[in-house]
Amino acid sequence: MSDSLEAVRDAVVEMRDEEISSLVLACLDEGYSPVEVIEKAVAPGLEIVGHKFENGDFFLADLILAGEVVTQATGMLKERMSPGEGAEKGKVILATVRGDVHDIGKRVVGMLLAASGYEVIDLGIDVPAEKIVETARTTGAAMIGLSALLTTMVGSIREVVERMTEAGLRERVKIAIGGACCSQSLADEMGVDAYGESAVAAVRIFDGFTGVVNTD
Template structure:
């Protein structure tokens, strides 16, 4: 990997938003592909942060500063990743499920969907089932997209799908799910319409769900 990408990765791991900002800007100026910066440097850095946490070398505060540095980098990349079209491909309500505060992956998926001309209603993190239901009833979205990063919050996806059924709107929307602990099999078990492992595949999935 190039020195510059490596420096971005290290700056994410160190949680230095300032260095991430400088280096991501420099990488774009040098002509690096924004997706390469995102995947090979920034997401790779976050994966290492997760490993350090698992190994007991990092704690929540270190994860938090790394997340801030990641968000800083994503904001710089956003205009290059999102070149929204005029015509909306469909409307998506996206959120991280109840009890879960991890929003980086959700934001990234939202950003990429926006880049693929979807209109995004971002419900944020720690979203209770009724908020998803409300988005379907009031905003008439075609897709509900749910993110979960904790094994303990995954069941909230099922609860949300059940809430959509109870409100009589399950047939009106497609439900897509994602997040590191999820799988295709889990998505099928909870009767979601689709699962994608990353933001690019999430775009392909959303397109197929509305077509």
């Protein structure tokens, strides 16, 4: 990892909100793309924060502060991402599942999907299954991305799948999941179409759903 990426990662862990902007700019000046800064510096920083929280070295207040530093960084990076070409790849509904308020990762996924040509309908956090189904019905969106970070709330993923099936929409709508508590085996268990470990993976998955050939 380069010094500039390392500095951003450390600023997230040390919650240095007054420095994060200049450190992010230094990475961009060095030629890293906004997505690279997120995937290689911001996300690893939050990973460390998560472990410190787990070990009892950090408290909830630290999680909140780190979240704010990251919101500042991703806001800046979003402004520097090139917008998609008229959202020609189709509509994607994004939501953090009911009971879960984590939204940093979902917003990163949304930014990258929008920059890749998708029309993103972001329903926010703690979204009830009913609202997701209703949005799929009214917008005609054929893709849903669910973000879930809390192990205790994975049942909310199943709820979305069940409600979509009851509404007769499951056949025409593909569902992908992602977030800290997700995995391929959870995706299989919940009956969704795909699991993605990152925002880059999210684009690959949705491109696969729409039949876009990925040449990367």
